């Protein structure tokens with residue numbers, strides 16, 4: 521129902537809309553429901569004891585600093601650790617190339633603030649991460665979309681989109697949310713070359729590449745861009761390229777800490793720092809210190825394989841259940857890492873309608889339309905396998921399979 525407040529909000533608030541799908545998905549909070557809808561990590565392997573131990577230590581030895589205001593760029597030892605790690609992997613950066621954010625979600629908002637203009641084109645994949653659209657929407661971009669297939673963004677269709685001079689492009693090359701798709705090396709290289717040719721900045725959102733449980737690790741766009749600049753003689757030193765990379769501790773440690781980081785040319789980090797100052801002054805010092813202590817001790821090297829193993833098992837259970845229970849004319853992606861896979865059903869089945877059936881049977885997923893800023897995807901859906909145990913995955917896919925068979929008969 522409209523209220524007096526509707527006239528009081530700024531114009532951009534028109535772009536901040538609740539979604540019918542989110543309303544529907546509230547039902548998944550009912551006990552006994554099986555939700556394949558969320559994007560949550562498995563909480564049974566959260567490192568509670570380790571976090572508790574470092575928390576005690578930090579309070580005892582550095583309590584005053586941990587509870588004091590900090591710098592906007594982030595806790596220096598954590599930035600240095602991240603810079604050294606990246607440099608050891610071949611992308612030469614210093615701490616001036618790194619800013620800590622309160623989740624990558626904040627990074628997306630700050631990049632929207634920095635790069636988007638009302639009405640100007642902003643290039644995204646279709647489908648793309650819904651949270652990025654929510655972050656960018658208040659800056660009122662006009663989305664230009666490029667389709668993806670099983671090899672990632674369709675680079676043949678990229679050039680006409682770049683000819684519209686988007687202010688930047690936002691892509692998820694590895695285990696994409698929502699589709700689970702990974703760009704091949706060839707597509708990555710084509711994308712970097714094209715973006716270089718059209719002078720278009722790339723935002724590479726990379727929360728999942730460390731969660732690869734199968735196949736070969738591929739170079740990130742950041743690494744390829746760094747190499748391209750060096751080959752072209754444009755840089756022999758610290759990273760200065762077109763790619764801005766977002767990364768996070770949410771999926772490799774715990775999302776509740778809200779610790780993430782942005783890698784970018786130093787001048788971009790300076791501007792982002794000013795933008796962040798106006799938002800939250802800085803990310804929680806205490807939590808940054810927790811992440812740093814665990815990282816420094818090598819805990820992540822122990823913990824990430826545990827996460828990979830669990831998600832691998834769950835993905836296998838989901839793939840086997842899909843094979844067994846889903847109709848033959850339904851297809852799905854087979855991600856080699858990450859948290860999600862993507863299902864395509866025949867065109868006459870609308871997955872929003874299927875969701876209403878599914879919720880009655882206490883099973884939830886996210887219909888694909890939610891991830892397409894300019895429409896489409898009504899016969900697709902995202903399934904999450906990280907946050908549900910194998911019995912529930914099997915049971916959930918069984919129930920969904922029955923509903924799909926029934927819908928296809930209509």
Ligand SMILES: Cc1ncc(COP(=O)(O)O)c(C=O)c1O
Nearest residue numbers: 559623624625649697768770780
């Ligand atoms: C693609 C993508 N980007 C960003 C985020 C936000 O991550 P964070 O918890 O670091 O804010 C998520 C979370 O699911 C995500 O899937």
